Amino acid sequence: MPLDSYENFASLVEPDRVHKACYADEKVFEAELENIFYKSWIYVGHESQVPNPGDYWTTWIGKERVIFCRAEDGKVHVLFNRCAHRGALLCNNQHGNVAKAFRCPYHAWQYNMDGSLRNVPLKKGYEGIIELNDPQLQLQRPARQETYRGFVFASLAEQGPSLDEWMGQGARSAFDDICNRSPEGECEIVMNCFRIIQHSNWKIFLENQLDAVHPSVTHHSTGDAAAQEQKIYKEKTGEDPPIGYQFLADFTLPIEKWDQFYTVGHPFGHTVLSGYMDLRPKDPVTVAHEDALTKAYGKERMDEILSTNVHHVLVYPCLSVQPPLQQLRAIRPLAANKTLTEIWHFRLKGAPEGVYDRSLQYYYHVNSPSTMVNADDLNNFRACQDGLELDGGGDWVSLHRNYGQDPVKDGITTSVGGMSEQPMRNMMAAWKEYMS
Ligand code: FES
Numbered sequence: 210m211p212l213d214s215y216e217n218f219a220s221l222v223e224p225d226r227v228h229k230a231c232y233a234d235e236k237v238f239e240a241e242l243e244n245i246f247y248k249s250w251i252y253v254g255h256e257s258q259v260p261n262p263g264d265y266w267t268t269w270i271g272k273e274r275v276i277f278c279r280a281e282d283g284k285v286h287v288l289f290n291r292c293a294h295r296g297a298l299l300c301n302n303q304h305g306n307v308a309k310a311f312r313c314p315y316h317a318w319q320y321n322m323d324g325s326l327r328n329v330p331l332k333k334g335y336e337g338i339i340e341l342n343d344p345q346l347q348l349q350r351p352a353r354q355e356t357y358r359g360f361v362f363a364s365l366a367e368q369g370p371s372l373d374e375w376m377g378q379g380a381r382s383a384f385d386d387i388c389n390r391s392p393e394g395e396c397e398i399v400m401n402c403f404r405i406i407q408h409s410n411w412k413i414f415l416e417n418q419l420d421a422v423h424p425s426v427t428h429h430s431t432g433d434a435a436a437q438e439q440k441i442y443k444e445k446t447g448e449d450p451p452i453g454y455q456f457l458a459d460f461t462l463p464i465e466k467w468d469q470f471y472t473v474g475h476p477f478g479h480t481v482l483s484g485y486m487d488l489r490p491k492d493p494v495t496v497a498h499e500d501a502l503t504k505a506y507g508k509e510r511m512d513e514i515l516s517t518n519v520h521h522v523l524v525y526p527c528l529s530v531q532p533p534l535q536q537l538r539a540i541r542p543l544a545a546n547k548t549l550t551e552i553w554h555f556r557l558k559g560a561p562e563g564v565y566d567r568s569l570q571y572y573y574h575v576n577s578p579s580t581m582v583n584a585d586d587l588n589n590f591r592a593c594q595d596g597l598e599l600d601g602g603g604d605w606v607s608l609h610r611n612y613g614q615d616p617v618k619d620g621i622t623t624s625v626g627g628m629s630e631q632p633m634r635n636m637m638a639a640w641k642e643y644m645s
């Protein structure tokens with residue numbers, strides 16, 4: 210099927226294969242913005258990103274530009290980044306603090322942090338013509354805004370499931386597992402984030418996150434080099450090497466082992482990887498963390514919290530979250546073949562400093578733009594995109610591994626093994642539903 214001859218978007222997705230147009234066609238991409246990114250809930254930022262009145266960040270909901278800020282009364286707002294006068298982008302910086310008001314750099318219209326028009330210069334020219342409180346002259350806002358445990362989402366759709374219904378147990382587990390690990394039940398974002406523009410479709414990134422076949426292939430050399438360095442470090446110093454080496458050496462896991470984990474596909478495309486990594490070793494950091502949580506919640510609850518077996522959660526279509534290591538990557542699609550990812554990490558309030566250091570080491574060694582792991586992955590993403598943009602060579606992407614074998618109960622699919630392509634099928638099933 211050539212790229213532009215398909216009948217409708219739904220025909221591009223079959224239960225076990227996907228047409229390449231889903232990744233390579235700008236028409237499909239534009240329809241994805243309309244039907245997925247402007248209909249579902251999109252993560253905007255964390256409340257701790259704007260701790261003080263006047264603090265703001267600018268970001269994206271699909272191609273729409275928004276401001277995320279805190280007003281004088283302490284409330285957090287998501288506003289369109291467009292001046293009501295002649296439409297200029299109001300905030301041109303990535304983040305900052307404006308004390309009391311946004312001031313448009315073009316003709317100096319001023320807006321309060323809740324989006325209301327505060328003042329216009331040389332008012333005489335508008336006397337009897339406009340009123341400052343005219344609803345059309347305020348900064349407009351997405352139809353809905355909701356927060357879950359400090360994580361702020363917005364939706365451009367007036368109708369649709371509430372944030373809670375949309376998240377369900379699958380997506381909620383990402384934020385619960387981060388916050389519950391704090392003795393205060395809260396986390397704090399660490400500023401700033403890394404940003405990468407990937408020359409590939411946004412779905413390629415998401416699909417790779419729960420792809421358990423590729424690490425032993427793609428990251429093999431990185432894992433081996435780290436394992437070797439670990440040995441040298443120990444021989445030279447007689448001490449255990451810093452944990453960052455271990456995060457990389459974990460990639461030497463033999464390929465069969467990955468099938469011992471499993472993934473769970475939830476409604477709306479949210480997908481969870483469980484069973485990866487032993488997160489309760491008896492190292493001093495874990496012991497200190499256990500003590501802090503026991504003091505806050507008692508031993509039974511501490512055990513429950515630290516035994517939670519959620520390694521990676523995809524909140525479809527906008528987030529990849531690794532709760533036990535407090536990592537979050539936000540996806541901002543720019544074009545069919547271009548995706549911005551924001552790479553964030555968090556600090557658990559009240560937890561021992563070593564817990565934060567572990568998160569920072571993972572952030573630097575595995576998720577940052579400079580790590581070899583990320584370089585390996587980016588190369589694959591680009592190779593996939595380049596191949597999918599070819600006219601020849603076949604039209605379909607195969608998602609057949611363990612197809613038809615993953616048990617389904619009450620709309621939730623549990624994979625037969627970690628290597629099943631269940632996560633990709635679950636996300637594409639949600640894609641098809643959104644796009645129909
Ligand atoms: S465009 Fe913003 S003040 Fe004129």
Ligand SMILES: [Fe+2]
Nearest residue numbers: 423424427586
């Ligand atoms: Fe990878």
